[in-house]
Amino acid sequence: MAKGLLCSAMQMTWRWFSPDRTVTPRRQLRFPAYTPNAVSLALKSISKKTKCLPFGLRQPDRPLLLGGHSLDIVHCHQYLGVWFDSRLTFATHVHYIRERAATRIAALKALSHSNLGALYSVLQTFYSYAIHSIVDYRAVCLVEVLESLRLSLEVLQNTVLRVMLGAPPWMRLVNLRAESGFPSLQHRIWERTTAVIAQLCRHWPRFTVSVLLQRTLDRPPNPHPGGDWILLAADIVRKLDATNAICGGPDLPDPAYAPAPPWLPPLIRCVEPTTAVPRSSFPAVLCQDSLSHVAALSTPDAAVYYTDGSVSDDGSAGAAFVCDEWVESWRVTSSVSDYQTELVAILGTLRHADRHFYRCIIIHTDSLSSVCGLQTQRYTDNKYLTAIIAVAASITGQGGEVILHWLPGHVGIAGNERAEADARHAATFPVPTFQLHPSLSLLLRRVAYTVRHLSWEDHQFQIYEGSRSATWYAIETAYAPVTVPHGTSNYLLVSLRHLRLGFPCCGQMTNSNPEPCPHCFDISEQPLLHYVLDCPATSRLRCGISEQLHNRDEPFIWQQRLLHRHLPL
Structure with missing residues (x-):
């Protein structure tokens, strides 16, 4: 039809x-x-x-x-x-993207002068918001475009990366992507498509596309997807290892939640941290300041709770609260975020207080994100935020009061330390007692991490194929971003990036006989390595750090010192 x-x-x-x-x-x-x-x-x-x-x-x-x-x-x-x-090839749309990006690339070239141009951070921001956003907005439509059209967009991004880094056309693309932090355009389309699918399946589970995607993900992969967008999108979700998180269920508001009128006061009175004592102060000072706030909030008839959530290195999670001698903890489903475990602890606290009909409930938590999340007026993005508001509405409807107070963690407050110990102990339980699905924000972070890992695998494949520039970049940078002292000239920064990218010398590009070093007139098969490691012209820079020069585990420290001494490249 x-x-x-x-x-x-x-x-x-x-x-x-x-x-x-x-x-x-x-x-x-x-x-x-x-x-x-x-x-x-x-x-x-x-x-x-x-x-x-x-x-x-x-x-x-x-x-x-x-x-x-x-x-x-x-x-x-x-x-x-x-x-x-009419054929849904999106060929006209790809040409439209290239035309719109051409004028913006011209502006980027004007900003990327090696001496008087803008810093790389400015160029990166300009590319992200002015050029990359054009593709991000339409990434879902670019899933099923022809390979030739996708490659034309890849060429567009490669041109931009060379302009920002000042790299010549023969530079390896994997090095450019590793240095700039931008994945390939295909991986970026996969990431954006997975994000859209996750939002559809979480917030609109009965939508036609969501139902079709759920059914397709429950089936085995189709070896011949053809031009079916649903099959291609399902394959992308599998490649990014996001199937279980997307199929985990919708993130809908709690059934007992009802939005409160905006003119009413908030159901939970949140007490934010004060600026009298900075968070960078000594733990003893923070502890003393927090205890003074705890004493000011406490009343004789108030029930005081301390909550905490914990996620271990292996992904096991737990949540707990402490109220005088009463302790309750839960083993939360693995692979969730710290923010979710903190919300579980607050939700369990309110349910306990609602069962015991306390008139005034004071909750002390060390999760500032939970306090900020409960202060917003829109709670539809997380099921447990709405559940907390629903229980708080039940308590306030009976004449009670709920106070949520933030205090710094790991400063020696007894109640907070007890709640943290119980949460860590609950994370060791073998069977989860509180079922929880990963949040959408955590899912998007994992997808972004998977995309970066795919870029790293592409770089490792080039090293396996014998690429000298890829091997140089991996050894000398250890995939760490470059940081320079404040006030460093743009020319030195561009020169440092050239050194990180492993520019070959003229003899290496033309495969001719090696020429003598212009400083010491020694002949070397590797002129760049000779100049950096052995040339007398750079001996003053190697004095005192000779061990670090030959230690490949600390190339980043050597590059910082090399740039700090203003080595002319």
Whole structure:
């Protein structure tokens, strides 16, 4: 069954289905824009600006009418910033991206002068917000584009990376990506597509695309996905190892949650940290300041709780609260975030207080993110935030009061230390007692980490193939980002990046006989290594750090000292 799309100037669409794959309706089409209710709401459709874009349909043998006017049938149209074509190849859209990026690349070239140009951080920000965002916005549509069109976009990004780093065309792409921190465009499209799929499956689980994706992920991979977007998207999710997290279930609000009117005071009174004592102070000073705030909040009839959550290195998690002699802990599902375990501890505390009908509940937590999360007016992004608000509404409805106070952790407060010890002990339980799915933010961080790991695997493959520049970069940088002293000139920074990228000398590029060193006139097969490690012109820089020069485990320290001494490259 074929599909059709009507695009109007007001960015509204109507879809219809044609069983015979033709645009030949037997009667005039009737759309909501021409109903009496729509007219009363001043919703009108301009037939002259409305276009008809058929997907996979034959040429119609009669005009398509809308409101008594014939519609123009087009084979390419822009809708919400995306150019759709009748065959859904997105070739026009790829050319549109390249045209928009060309003018911005010209501006980037003007900013990237080696002496008077902007710093690399400025160039990186300009690329992220002005050029990379063009692809990110339309990444979902670029999943099923042809390989030749995708490679044309890869060439576009490679050009930008060479401009920012001042690298020549023969420089290895894996080195450019490792130095800049940007993955390949294909991996970036995978990351953005997985993020969109995760948001759909978490927040709109009954949406048609979400249901189809869930069914496809539950089945074995299809070896021949063809041009089916659902199959391609499911393969991307599997490649990024996000299947279990996406299929874990929706993140919907708690059934007992009801949004409170905005004019009412908040259900939970959050006490934020003060600026009287900075967080960088000594633990004893922080402890004394926190205890003074705890004493000021406490009342004779108040129930005082201390909560904490813990996630160990192997992913096991636990949560606990302490109230005088009462202790309760839970073994939380593995592979969750610290923020989620802290919310579990606060939720368990409120449920315990609700069962015992306490009039005033004071909760002390060392999770500042939980305090900030509960202060927002929108709780639909996390199920347990809404559950906390629902229990707090039940307590305040009975005349109670809930106070959430932040205090610094690991400063020697007895209640906080007891809650932390119980949470760590609960993480060692063999069976989880509190089922929890990873949060969406944690899922997106894991997907980003997987994409970086794929870039690292591409670099390791080039090393395995025998690339000298890739081997140099891996040994001399250890994949650590470059940091320079404040006020370093842009010329020295560009020179340092050239050194990190492993620029070959003229003799290596032309495969000619090695030329003598211009400083000591020694002949070496590796002129760059000779100049850095053995040349007398750099002996003053090697004095006192000779052991670090030959220690490949600390190349980053050597580069910092090399730049700090302002070595002319």
